[in-house]
Amino acid sequence: MTAKLKGIVFDMDGVIIESEFTHYSAICEAMGERMNQSYETFLTKCTGGDERFAMGRLAELCEIDYDEQQFQQWSQRKAEAYKRLVSKEAKAMPGAVDLVLSAAEHFPIALATGSRKVDVDAALEVLAGGELKGIFQIIVSSSDVKKPKPHPATYEMAIEGIGLPAENCIAIEDSPSGIASAKQAGLGVLGVSVMHGRDALKEANWCTDSLEKISVVELIRLFQS
Template sequence: MQNLQYKVTFVAKYNSVLIKQLIMTDKPFAVIFDMDGVIIDSNPLITKAWKEFFRMYDIDLTDEQLNHYVFGRISTDTLNLVFNKPISTDEMLGYQKQIEGLVRSRYREDGLIVPGFKNFVELLIAHQIPVAIATSSPAESVAIVLDMAGATSYFTVITDSSQVQHSKPHPQIYLKTAAKLGIPPVDCCVFEDSFSGIQSAKNAGMKVIGISTTHTQEELSGLADAVIPDFTHIGIDLISELLAK
């Protein structure tokens, strides 16, 4: 990538608001997006899907319990924790197929893309800034969400649940994604919505911008380096400033 040294002034238009931004950096950096709660405001939908799934097996969990067991975890970890018994490979595959089907139905019926996401990604790509996705969801779900966002062609680097063995807050998923991008973790900025996701990126040595879809700005402010409600008014300058610290 040929953006080792540059200084660019540009004007971006977001929802009829003109934002003048000055970007300065002396080395390449990358932006990594979580998916659920970041690209799509889906966590309420996921909560409903998991509740429906566990009720099939006479297990009732509170929203607080689901937040603990589900968000930021790969599904095998969630299932092992909640069932708390040996699960055969065939059983696990069956459970995963069930829950993934429920979640995807919720995506299609009620999923809303976080405002400004597509425009922001296009801005990054226009300035030759590498982008990637690191999610605890399966590849099939990623494909549905990117299609909904109109951003399928924008992401060639995607790390999904099938490519990691450890759930967030373990840093594996973010370290693996940085390696794919060929960018040092310290030069990566992550967008996350969950406590475990933020901690995962922090454990990987990355800067984190919280999206207040799942938790409030106040809840995230003590964990993330910055917090925004959506992508409507964010520019590259914020990322540059965080990475320069």
């Protein structure tokens, strides 16, 4: 890219926090014993979107009929379960906290996530001792947009919030739908192949298997390559 890097937008789940199993456990608790799909199925078929997508897909796979009232009940139970579980299990992805803290010293940074605001708040409250709470200029969750990832609205709102054009920003993502969202919004994307393999992230501009290998200097180098 020939443009200069001026801002960084981070995804949350699978990039900053190792939380997919926590989400899965909370959903299992919320949906009850009829939710019989494995964690592997959840990862491959139900992640990358928002909570409505994940629960709807799981309900379909489990052949569970539900209406809006049922979904809202699941959603409330899931929020309560996630808050309890993440307070015990919050674990940062390798290299993520250091990169976020370093990035914040050099650039405006944003968080663009498919999680609901209540889940984001619960995670940031405890992750790394709350060290990342308040560090992002803007947090855009699925609660803030009508169309979540893979629609570009999440990233469009994030870069608007840090006051930068897309061509000067890089997104850090771990899922195909997140990559699609960022690229449709015009951002370059660094894929992190932890939850999904490199083949699944082939639409990313660049890819790494760990943020431990990525520094701000390396992000600038990648962006200019």
